Amino acid sequence: MPIQHLPKIRAVRSLATTRFFQIEAVDLTFSNGTEVEFERLTGKGQGAVLVVPITADGQIVLIREYACGTERYELGLPKGRIELDEPILVAANRELMEEAGFGAENLIFLRELTSAPAYSGQRTQVVLAMGLYPARLQGDEPEPLEVVFWPLVDLDQLAVDERCSEARSIAALYLVRAYLAEQLSEHAQGLPDAEPIHE
């Protein structure tokens, strides 16, 4: 792919700041000379962590939580804000304990996802959690969250279920399925071939 020259940011102005949100206006000049003014949400704080907990028998651990933006209960993965100076994997384990009641012996960072990067600086770190054990931390949830188990082999059915609508959860689950399939495949290739049986 050819190198594209980043637009030049001429000015950034704060338009509104609330407890949770910050909106900016950005004046840009593209490399072809076109001048535009965009608006964007800044990524306040350290961003978010999204946890994909998988049990030893291949079940996804989902939570069902009220979502104020859509005014309904949403089935999705445990997630939350990363605190100042908190490492990603520590934040992942904390959110898993607060929201789902599990800790994880094995936490693996997979990748960073963005959401609507055209107008949002929000970043989400995706972490696979395995080796689960019961552990509960008190979070700031206004009511206890329902925990729902769903077989990872039935991910295609979950991904079209209207109770599970968030793009980040669906993307993260497919990332995990692809990661685990690759691990299994590498493991299988590493095994010695069965010896032919000579009678």
Add this chain to the structure above:
Amino acid sequence: MPIQHLPKIRAVRSLATTRFFQIEAVDLTFSNGTEVEFERLTGKGQGAVLVVPITADGQIVLIREYACGTERYELGLPKGRIELDEPILVAANRELMEEAGFGAENLIFLRELTSAPAYSGQRTQVVLAMGLYPARLQGDEPEPLEVVFWPLVDLDQLAVDERCSEARSIAALYLVRAYLAEQLSEHAQGLPDAEPIHE
């Protein structure tokens, strides 16, 4: 899953309104009596459409576009706002022509995705586009977008490529792959079995 009683919304107040964004404060009482105040972005307008264009030889049509929220070029799917009274499939074909330079003979609505539903009402309609033909409409892009073809069979590689980071694009691509795999499987099952050959 047990029925959960929706929290009662006691009051909604506008906190800030800009050209693109609207932020509200929402006072809620959960069914256990807990009272909270949330902030949310309202889904202004008709929401967005996200198009997954697949060529006859199984290539995903991606675009590379500057994203002001992350201040870098992002590889993703054509998308944009649905206009007032514009049907979803019409909006999908329009965005496809404006951003990628293709029209589609075959447009299939797959599902609605949300983004961070805890604090955003944003909704995105995912549309599969096939039967592509060259067609260009002038959009409001500040510079021409680069078009990139990527084999759908190599989706797992794209989904971990840092140039392609948006959760909606990754989720929509896996939805399409699952949909097409199921169609192929149904088609194969619908074919009559080969007649046994009698010599």
